[in-house]
Structures are given as structure tokens and as C-alpha cells.
Amino acid sequence: MELKPRSHEKIADLISKGVEIPNPLTLDIGEEVSIDNISGDGVKIFPGCRIYGKATVIGRGSKIGAEGPTTIDSCQIGPAVELKAGYFTGSVFLEKANMALGAHVRDGCILEEEANGAHCVGLKQTILFPFVTLGSLINFCDCLMAGGTSRKDHSEVGSSYIHFNYTPDGNKATASLIGDVPRGVMLNQPAIFLGGQGGMVGPIRLGFGNVSAAGTILRRDTPEDRKIITGETYPASVKDFQPNSYRHLPRLLKNNIIFLANLAALESWYRNVRRPFFSSMEFGEALYQGALDKLAMARKERTTRLAAMTAKVPRTHEKCTCGAGPGKRTCELHGSIQKICELFEQRSPDDDEARLSDTFLGAFEKCPREGGADYIQRVKSVPAEVSGDGVKWLQYIVDGLCQKAGALLPSFELFS
Numbered sequence: 001m002e003l004k005p006r007s008h009e010k011i012a013d014l015i016s017k018g019v020e021i022p023n024p025l026t027l028d029i030g031e032e033v034s035i036d037n038i039s040g041d042g043v044k045i046f047p048g049c050r051i052y053g054k055a056t057v058i059g060r061g062s063k064i065g066a067e068g069p070t071t072i073d074s075c076q077i078g079p080a081v082e083l084k085a086g087y088f089t090g091s092v093f094l095e096k097a098n099m100a101l102g103a104h105v106r107d108g109c110i111l112e113e114e115a116n117g118a119h120c121v122g123l124k125q126t127i128l129f130p131f132v133t134l135g136s137l138i139n140f141c142d143c144l145m146a147g148g149t150s151r152k153d154h155s156e157v158g159s160s161y162i163h164f165n166y167t168p169d170g171n172k173a174t175a176s177l178i179g180d181v182p183r184g185v186m187l188n189q190p191a192i193f194l195g196g197q198g199g200m201v202g203p204i205r206l207g208f209g210n211v212s213a214a215g216t217i218l219r220r221d222t223p224e225d226r227k228i229i230t231g232e233t234y235p236a237s238v239k240d241f242q243p244n245s246y247r248h249l250p251r252l253l254k255n256n257i258i259f260l261a262n263l264a265a266l267e268s269w270y271r272n273v274r275r276p277f278f279s280s281m282e283f284g285e286a287l288y289q290g291a292l293d294k295l296a297m298a299r300k301e302r303t304t305r306l307a308a309m310t311a312k313v314p315r316t317h318e319k320c321t322c323g324a325g326p327g328k329r330t331c332e333l334h335g336s337i338q339k340i341c342e343l344f345e346q347r348s349p350d351d352d353e354a355r356l357s358d359t360f361l362g363a364f365e366k367c368p369r370e371g372g373a374d375y376i377q378r379v380k381s382v383p384a385e386v387s388g389d390g391v392k393w394l395q396y397i398v399d400g401l402c403q404k405a406g407a408l409l410p411s412f413e414l415f416s
Helices: 008-016 249-279 284-312 328-343 351-366 375-380 384-407
Strands: 049-052 070-073 086-089 103-105 121-123 143-145 148-150 162-164 176-178 199-201
Touching: 143 249, 176 249, 249 284, 249 328, 249 351, 249 375, 249 384, 284 328, 328 384, 351 384
Parallel strands: 049 070, 070 086, 086 103, 103 121, 143 176, 162 199
Antiparallel strands: none
16 A cells, blocks of 8 residues: 555645655645745755644745754744744744744744744744844743844843743733834844843843843843843742732833834834835745734734733722722723723824834935845944934834823823
8 A cells, every 4th residue: 555645745746846855754734735835945844844824934945844843833934944843833934043943932923034042942922033042941932032233243042041921810911022123123232141040020121232140030120221130139938929919010011011112113114124125035925924913913912911911900999980099090090901002003103203214214225235135234234323213213103102101091100
């Protein structure tokens, strides 16, 4: 009896178009997968791989499964990406991104150019800017990390690092912003280093160039740049546990709003700056739409988690409608949270934002096209005064959204 894999015809067609498949009997491809979305130029799929999802694309020169069995489900994979072993679903991997053995990358992740992780890294709702490097044995869900200028000068997370993104109350409004979008996209900021055997209790904000000493657990924001941070030591104690107390509620709200505002700035960057670079790539439109989809997923995740946390904040009154007294802040929060979340849904630029974006985009187009269609080289070659205009534009988006959200919660004085 002749043995054939379930997806015999698709595999035969892939081999015919040039995909290297050393052991076709070990490959499984879902019926929904289009072989037209898998490049025949330099792609290699090693033994023991499974490829599923109608939205899956695999760009030229990509290598799948070099270190062990690999499952890909509904991912958009750009050129020269290496997913060496593990499980990857609902995420985007741009040029030369790579993940090693034991990776577990779930929905909502974007790994930009040359972002990478060593063995046994877990990600979900994570955005890594170009060159960001994760060591081994890391849980880094619900983070956005920027910083660094090249593969030799990159932001790095040391091995055995944990982003603590879940509280005893079941709160996951804990996304951390490591660097920021307005400056980070310019690829000219100092790298951030998070020392191994450490962690951070989200939501945290860190500035560029910061160094967290090995073994440090970050519990406080350090938005300033170029600081060395060492951990605090707490005395042993046993105290009564009070669920849903949210003693640092203003900080939690502020950091969530700032994170959402940065997502809005990143979406504007993709729509206005990155899109032309995608158009010159194989499967570029799929990669672009995949990235926008992941940004929408990130926005939905963050607003959903923020609303869920708010629902757990104790109400002063049953209907939460008081306008004065000690319960004013919580009533204000419960009454405004839906409007705050809606600020980030369908955003329209005002005249000042349009003017700032036009100034930057006009200057960006006039810059010498070093690197041609290469996104990294084009951005890195932009003069400081032009990148400064870009920062002003994107920071205007962040600040504007923060001010609007803060105006709905005047008692908290979040951005005063």
C-alpha cells in the first residue's frame, strides 16, 4: 500500500514550485491553506511541521522547523524569517525575525525586522520593534518593547525573565511599555537591557537606555532615560489580603491609557509610513493587513481588560451616580470607562495632527533613498531634524488621546 500524507497534492504542488521539503510524509497542510501564499523562492519546511489557516503566508527564504516540530496557524510570515520549532498562531513576523526551539507565540504578536528569541520563549499580545532580542526561558506576554539601532546595538531581555501580567484578582490590565512608539520607530534610541533572572509587575513604563540589574523585579515606572535600576527588598510579613483594593488605581489607569495611545501612534505609523514598503514585497499586502489586524487585536485586548478591571473596582453606590464626596472618583470611573475605551476605536486626526504628519511625511519623501525599498535603511538614514518632526507628530497623537481620556476622569488628575 502506498502511503501518502493527507495533504499529498498540496505538498506535491509546493515541491513543484520550488519549496524544499526533505520529508514530505511528515508534513501536514490544512485544506484551507493556499499554496499561492507560500513562496517557492528559497523556502524550506523541515520534517514534522503543520501549517494551517486561510490567512497564512510564508515569504521567500523563510525556514520552518529547523530545530524541531513546528505548528503555524494563521500567521503572516515575511521574507527570511526562521521559526525553528514551536507553536505560532495569529501573529506577524517581518523580515529576518526568528524564534528558536520551544517557542510559544500566540495571538496578537508582531515581531518586526530581526526581532528574535532564543529557546523556550512565550509571547502573546506582544510587539517587538526591530532588533529586540529575548533570551531563553522567558514569558513576555502583553508587552511592547523598542530601543536599539541594529543587531549589534539592540534592546535585550535576559534569560529567565518574566513579565508578571496576571494579578490575584484576575486583572490583566497590565500591559507594559518598554520604550515608546514615537521615538522607538525612528530606530535611533539607546537600547534597553532587562537583566536575567528578573521580571516586571505590569503595567510598567520604562525609558530608553535603562538597565535593570540581573535579578531585579521592577514594580515602579522609570520613564526617564539612561538609568540603572536595582530591585527593592521587602521584609517578610503576613497580612490580611483585601481583593480588588486597587491601591494604585490612578497609576494603573494612566499606564493603560498611555499604552493604548502608543498603539494608536503605531497604527498611524504603519498606515502612513510603512505601507509603501510593504507594497514592494512579495505578499506585502497580506503582511500589512496582518499587522493592522494584530494592532486592532491589541487595542481590543487592552480596552477589554481595562473595562474588566474597572468593573471590579468597588462601587460607592449601587448606581454609581454620585457627584461629590469620597465616592466621586470611583463613580466617575464607572461612568466614563466606556467613553474612554471608545476614544481609541475610530480615531480621526484633527487639523494639527494632519499638519504635523504632512510636515514629516513630506520631508521623509525628500530624504535620500539610501537602501531603496529597505525599510530599516530608509528610516535609519533620515536626518535628525526629520526624525524629530516624526516624533512630534506621533507624540501629538499620544498626548492628545491621553488628554482626552484624562478629561473624562478629572478627579484622578492623570495628565495634569
